[in-house]
Amino acid sequence: MRLSKRTDYGLRAIVQLAKLWPTQYVQSRDLSKQENLPNKFLESILLALRRGGFLESKVGSGGGYRLSRAPRDISVGDVIRRLEGRLSARDTETQKEPSPGEIAVRLVNTRLTEATDKVLDAMTLEELLEEVGKQSGSQQEMYYI
Amino acid sequence: MRLSKRTDYGLRAIVQLAKLWPTQYVQSRDLSKQENLPNKFLESILLALRRGGFLESKVGSGGGYRLSRAPRDISVGDVIRRLEGRLSARDTETQKEPSPGEIAVRLVNTRLTEATDKVLDAMTLEELLEEVGKQSGSQQEMYYI
DNA sequence: CAAAAGCCTACTAATCCGATAGGGAGAATA
DNA sequence: TATTCTCCCTATCGGATTAGTAGGCTTTTG
Numbered sequence: 001m002r003l004s005k006r007t008d009y010g011l012r013a014i015v016q017l018a019k020l021w022p023t024q025y026v027q028s029r030d031l032s033k034q035e036n037l038p039n040k041f042l043e044s045i046l047l048a049l050r051r052g053g054f055l056e057s058k059v060g061s062g063g064g065y066r067l068s069r070a071p072r073d074i075s076v077g078d079v080i081r082r083l084e085g086r087l088s089a090r091d092t093e094t095q096k097e098p099s100p101g102e103i104a105v106r107l108v109n110t111r112l113t114e115a116t117d118k119v120l121d122a123m124t125l126e127e128l129l130e131e132v133g134k135q136s137g138s139q140q141e142m143y144y145i
Numbered sequence: 146m147r148l149s150k151r152t153d154y155g156l157r158a159i160v161q162l163a164k165l166w167p168t169q170y171v172q173s174r175d176l177s178k179q180e181n182l183p184n185k186f187l188e189s190i191l192l193a194l195r196r197g198g199f200l201e202s203k204v205g206s207g208g209g210y211r212l213s214r215a216p217r218d219i220s221v222g223d224v225i226r227r228l229e230g231r232l233s234a235r236d237t238e239t240q241k242e243p244s245p246g247e248i249a250v251r252l253v254n255t256r257l258t259e260a261t262d263k264v265l266d267a268m269t270l271e272e273l274l275e276e277v278g279k280q281s282g283s284q285q286e287m288y289y290i
Numbered sequence: 291c292a293a294a295a296g297c298c299t300a301c302t303a304a305t306c307c308g309a310t311a312g313g314g315a316g317a318a319t320a
Numbered sequence: 321t322a323t324t325c326t327c328c329c330t331a332t333c334g335g336a337t338t339a340g341t342a343g344g345c346t347t348t349t350g
Contacts, residue, residue, distance in 0.1 A: 293348100
């Protein structure tokens with residue numbers, strides 16, 4: 001189970017935006033510098049996040065992106081499902097009676113989806129930020145002591 | 146979260162073998178017919194499953210494959226991890242201090258892996274077979290009434 | 291020996307992913 | 321008005337990965 005780069009980058013960007021919330025707009029170029037991401041690729045991801053209702057944007061000088069609501073009101077699951085294109089895409093319509101193997105695979109897939117959804121839906125950006133704070137805090141102690 | 150075709154096919158084949166256990170050996174050709182899978186592709190998958198210790202094989206006339214132990218002693222998680230090549234491949238060694246975004250992504254990944262492992266490790270082939278039995282049973286009633 | 295089956299290697303085809311290029315269009319600022 | 325700044329949008333490309341094929345070797349059974 002691996003997240004695509006697209007999702008990876010999107011998460012990293014939205015985490016940065018959550019850190020800065022509710023400050024002024026942040027430009028995509030700055031975001032890509034902060035997390036060291038390919039500029040143009042990130043742009044398309046931010047656009048998807050905006051369309052998904054997670055971000056607000058402002059064009060022109062002084063414009064950029066910011067969260068559309070508080071980090072506690074944004075679910076990581078929602079964000080990831082928006083970014084991850086490959087979700088239960090084709091069901092091939094099952095015109096014929098499914099074989100035992102097909103039923104089994106479908107069952108496994110269902111359980112997996114349920115489990116991941118449950119985990120991801122339980123996480124908000126706020127909680128994610130807290131955890132990151134703890135982690136990077138203890139990290140830095142190791143360096144600064 | 147999508148399983149690869151390789152994993153899909155492998156599961157379907159091993160479910161068939163579990164249904165027939167502990168009968169005599171089943172040929173890969175018959176398996177590919179039963180589940181309608183590409184013959185040669187399936188062969189390589191069965192080989193991987195044998196190397197993983199899930200199957201026993203017998204060469205020559207009258208040979209084939211069968212489970213190496215009871216369905217209740219084979220975990221679906223083990224099977225899938227064996228078939229799915231792409232598991233936590235590169236960790237890129239993180240030479241530099243990770244950014245907040247990277248920490249967040251790592252955290253999400255950890256939680257996802259934990260959740261999926263938990264679900265898959267809790268399933269055995271036996272349990273899977275039971276569920277399939279229920280499903281296809283109720284399916285068939287709809288057709289035969 | 292001949293047939294049956296697994297075993298093994300190499301190759302090709304198709305798909306998807308990550309990334310880039312090149313420009314609009316509209317808002318702020320001078 | 322002109323200029324700059326930023327998001328917005330489309331198209332395309334290269335490479336990696338996945339899916340599938342071909343062909344033959346080896347071992348067992350009859």
